[in-house]
Amino acid sequence: KLTYFNVSMRGEPARLALTIGGIPFEDERINGESWPALKSTTPFGQLPFLTVNGTTRVAQSGGILRYAGALANLYPCTDPLKAALVDQVVFHVDDISNAVYCTIHESDAAKKSLARKTLAESKWPQMFASLERVITQHSGGKWAVGDSMTVADIQIYVIVSLISSGLWDGIPTDLTEKYSKVHAIYKAVQSHPKVVEW
Amino acid sequence: KLTYFNVSMRGEPARLALTIGGIPFEDERINGESWPALKSTTPFGQLPFLTVNGTTRVAQSGGILRYAGALANLYPCTDPLKAALVDQVVFHVDDISNAVYCTIHESDAAKKSLARKTLAESKWPQMFASLERVITQHSGGKWAVGDSMTVADIQIYVIVSLISSGLWDGIPTDLTEKYSKVHAIYKAVQSHPKVVEW
Numbered sequence: 399k400l401t402y403f404n405v406s407m408r409g410e411p412a413r414l415a416l417t418i419g420g421i422p423f424e425d426e427r428i429n430g431e432s433w434p435a436l437k438s439t440t441p442f443g444q445l446p447f448l449t450v451n452g453t454t455r456v457a458q459s460g461g462i463l464r465y466a467g468a469l470a471n472l473y474p475c476t477d478p479l480k481a482a483l484v485d486q487v488v489f490h491v492d493d494i495s496n497a498v499y500c501t502i503h504e505s506d507a508a509k510k511s512l513a514r515k516t517l518a519e520s521k522w523p524q525m526f527a528s529l530e531r532v533i534t535q536h537s538g539g540k541w542a543v544g545d546s547m548t549v550a551d552i553q554i555y556v557i558v559s560l561i562s563s564g565l566w567d568g569i570p571t572d573l574t575e576k577y578s579k580v581h582a583i584y585k586a587v588q589s590h591p592k593v594v595e596w
Numbered sequence: 597k598l599t600y601f602n603v604s605m606r607g608e609p610a611r612l613a614l615t616i617g618g619i620p621f622e623d624e625r626i627n628g629e630s631w632p633a634l635k636s637t638t639p640f641g642q643l644p645f646l647t648v649n650g651t652t653r654v655a656q657s658g659g660i661l662r663y664a665g666a667l668a669n670l671y672p673c674t675d676p677l678k679a680a681l682v683d684q685v686v687f688h689v690d691d692i693s694n695a696v697y698c699t700i701h702e703s704d705a706a707k708k709s710l711a712r713k714t715l716a717e718s719k720w721p722q723m724f725a726s727l728e729r730v731i732t733q734h735s736g737g738k739w740a741v742g743d744s745m746t747v748a749d750i751q752i753y754v755i756v757s758l759i760s761s762g763l764w765d766g767i768p769t770d771l772t773e774k775y776s777k778v779h780a781i782y783k784a785v786q787s788h789p790k791v792v793e794w
Contacts, residue, residue: 442684475679481666483654532640
C-alpha cells in the first residue's frame, strides 16, 4: 500500500513504476484534513510511505521508488554500475524538482516571481542541458540508461509532465521541448499502454 | 577514482565505504583553485564524481554511495526491501545534513545564528528522535538495519562526527549523545579497524 497526497509530485514516480510493472498495490491518497492525525504515525513525519506486508512502513520517496523499481523490473539491482548510472539521473531530476518545490511556499509575490524567472531562464536550462548530455552518453537508444525503461525515465516523465501542465506560474510549458532526448523519453513513457490507461 | 573536495561532507560516506570494504581506489582531492577548470567536465557541474574503469564518470553522491556500498558488501543489493530500509535511513540523514548545509552560505550573521538555534533546539532534535525510533524498529542489534554494518551506519557516523567536531557555530557538540542507538552506531563505526586507520 502506497500512501501519499493526491498530487503528482514526490510519490508519483513510485505509483507509476508499480503500475507499469503490473504490481498490484493499494493507492491510498490522503487529504489535508486527515494528514495531521496520520503524521505522527509515519516514520519521519512525511509522505509518501509504503506499507509492505501490512506492517513494515518504509519512508523516503527515493527508497520507495528504488524498491518499486526493483519489484517492477525497472531498476537494475543486480548490476551496481548500471544502477549508479540510473541513480545519477534520478538524483539529478530530484535536484531539478527540488529547485521548483523551494519556490512553491514563497509568500512574497515579487520574490517568487524572480525565483521562477531565474529558474526558467538560467537554472533549469543548465540542468536540462546537462541531463541531455548525460543521457546521450549512456543511452542505448530511446531510454535514459541502456536499452530498456528504468525508473530514470519515469522520473523524467513526471517532471516534464508537471512543467507541460502549466502548474507553475512563470515556467513556460514548452521549456523542455528543445532537449530532444529528454522530450523523446517523456513521449515514450507517456505512450506506454499502462501509463495511457493510468 | 573518487574525486571530491578535501572535506568530510557529501563524498565522505563513499570514501569510507570503499575503505571499510577494502576496495582500492584513488582518493583525488580537489582544491578551490583547480575546481573552476574541472567543473565543466563533470556530469552535472558538481562534486563528488566517481571514475570507473578510467572512462565512465558517475555523479551524485547518493548513487556513488550505493555503488561503493554494493562493491564493499555494505548495501543489500539483492534484498530490495532491506535496501529500502537502508535507503530510508540514508535519505533521512541526507535531510539532516542538508538542513545544516543550507545555513553555511547565509551571509547575514543574525539570520545564520537564528537558523542554527532553530536547528539545534527544535528541528534536529525532532529529526534525530525519529531516526532513533526507526533504528529501534529495524535494527537486529548494534547496527541501523539488520545485523551487519551498512552504508546507513556510515552516513550516521559521518554526520555525528561533523557535529561532534564543533565545526558548526551554534550547534552543541553533544547534541546527538542522548540518542543512544544513534550514538552507539557512531561509536561502532568509529572503532572499526579500517576507520581507525583512515
